[in-house]
Amino acid sequence: MEAKKFTAAQRKALEALLDDPSPAVRAALLAQFARHGRESVELLRWLASQPNRVLALHAVSYLRELNFSDPVTEFRGFIRSLNYELETGALLLSRTVNPDLDVGASCLQLDAMAARCRQLIAEPATAREKCRVLNRVLFHEYGLRGNTDHYTDPLNSYLDQVLVRRKGIPISLSIVYLLVAERAGLSLSAVGLPGHFMVGCYEEHVPFFIDPFNAGVFLSAGEVYALLRASSASASVSDLAPTPVREVLCRCCRNLVNHYAAAGEPERARLFAEFVSEFESTHERHAQP
16 A cells, blocks of 8 residues: 655644534545555544544544454553543544444444433533433433443443443443533543542532442442441552542553453453553653653
8 A cells, every 4th residue: 555645734634624423525535545555544543642632532543444343452552642531532432342333323322312411411510410410311321330230240330332232330320421421511520439430529628439330329428437347458648639540541451351360261361451550650650740
């Protein structure tokens, strides 16, 4: 495949057109990308690693349609980019085992959930009142629940599968909660506790916490500490602080290492162990003063 270089102006124009819904524009872009070969792969992979979620997902879509896509390489590139965005990262992680994932379908499902929440929220509403609406929509209308019967099933960790199967583990259900909340205009944070995962709301005078694995039950800081002590986990104030996106996605990978090992799939366990190492080494390199 002939590799022709894009000019700076061409790169800017392609980026501006990437999310254009017109079939004619899409056909023209596909033809342009096909003519430029390896240069197109580099451009699209770079766009897929950027913080603009919409452009990143469109870039992944073009890579897949052009058969340029290598999901494992894309996820490694995302890890090394340091441009961590939760939805993009979660979907790229899912594609490492499901290259044919319909990214658009997952995004539309999240959009639909959020639209229903916005429909039910009566403004002005407090953050707690909005979270009650999210609980009604996600856990009652859509039936999301913790998979207590098959907790270590690796499918519980993939965003697309949680949306399809309506069940997951604490971290994956928390990711769904966070992505729907963001679309509904509510600012929440991931909270990675020792041995459990929740969502935190810091908008009110006194923070509160939501446990998506248990149908969105609200907990105070004291109640969270009590749960940790009951499970013999040590508790500190730092445990209730927001967890960075990097660590959320790295923790998903750690879970998958354990779950694939338990399922007798050592090759996939090794793959996710490599992702964990990539997250950790990338963070260490860039955390140096």
